[in-house]
Amino acid sequence: DVVMTQSPLSLPVTLGQPASISCRSSQSLVHSDGNTYLNWFQQRPGQSPRRLIYKVSNRDSGVPDRFSGSGSGTDFTLKISRVEAEDVGVYYCMQGTHWPPFTFGPGTKVDIK
Amino acid sequence: EVQLVESGGGLVQPGGSLRLSCAASGFTFSSYSMNWVRQAPGKGLEWVSYISSTSSTLYYADSVKGRFTISRDNAKNSLYLQMNSLRAEDTALYYCTRATWDYWGQGTLVTVSS
Numbered sequence: 001d002v003v004m005t006q007s008p009l010s011l012p013v014t015l016g017q018p019a020s021i022s023c024r025s026s027q028s029l030v031h032s033d034g035n036t037y038l039n040w041f042q043q044r045p046g047q048s049p050r051r052l053i054y055k056v057s058n059r060d061s062g063v064p065d066r067f068s069g070s071g072s073g074t075d076f077t078l079k080i081s082r083v084e085a086e087d088v089g090v091y092y093c094m095q096g097t098h099w100p101p102f103t104f105g106p107g108t109k110v111d112i113k
Numbered sequence: 114e115v116q117l118v119e120s121g122g123g124l125v126q127p128g129g130s131l132r133l134s135c136a137a138s139g140f141t142f143s144s145y146s147m148n149w150v151r152q153a154p155g156k157g158l159e160w161v162s163y164i165s166s167t168s169s170t171l172y173y174a175d176s177v178k179g180r181f182t183i184s185r186d187n188a189k190n191s192l193y194l195q196m197n198s199l200r201a202e203d204t205a206l207y208y209c210t211r212a213t214w215d216y217w218g219q220g221t222l223v224t225v226s227s
Binding site for chain 2: 039041043048049050051054060090092094096099100101102103104105106107
């Protein structure tokens with residue numbers, strides 16, 4: 001099974017400042033079809049997860065452009081250019097290349113300093 | 114508007130059974146594969162099970178294999194999870210999601226406790 005790791009696990013940020021979350025996979029997430037199936041999800045307190053980014057860098061509809069995804073192979077990053085109060089929550093990366101099983105990272109908790 | 118609404122959760126004793134349902138609307142349910150994902154209290158996300166659009170392909174996490182059964186009724190736009198031999202470690206909020214991972218329900222809470 002592909003193991004997903006994230007760092008940091010806790011990220012206190014200052015409003016208006018940038019934030020960055022790293023996600024690493026135990027093997028390359030490049031699929032035989034050429035795509036890399038790496039998603040990022042946001043889970044605000046008391047809410048269901050919401051997909052922000054799919055296939056490494058594609059933002060979902062309605063996701064603010066301050067969120068961006070990048071990376072390749074086994075190393076991926078979610079960046080928030082300027083953190084806003086509504087960004088508080090837990091962020092998960094998830095791989096959909098080598099499944100079953102689909103595997104999630106442990107989550108990174110973002111809160112305001 | 115796409116909606117996924119889970120139901121059927123509750124308190125059950127260890128060794129007991131429960132059947133979860135997920136009612137889908139706002140999209141052509143029969144065209145989409147579906148997943149169940151769970152989240153233990155205060156913990157992260159764990160994929161549980163997958164079913165293809167025609168029910169021809171089923172997958173399970175090792176942690177639930179042999180105890181849980183996923184199914185669907187495309188005529189009723191519904192997804193199900195039959196959970197048998199429940200254990201304390203199955204206590205979680207259970208979400209249904211489209212296999213495209215773009216829509217999630219609000220979850221239904223399963224508590225396994227004596």
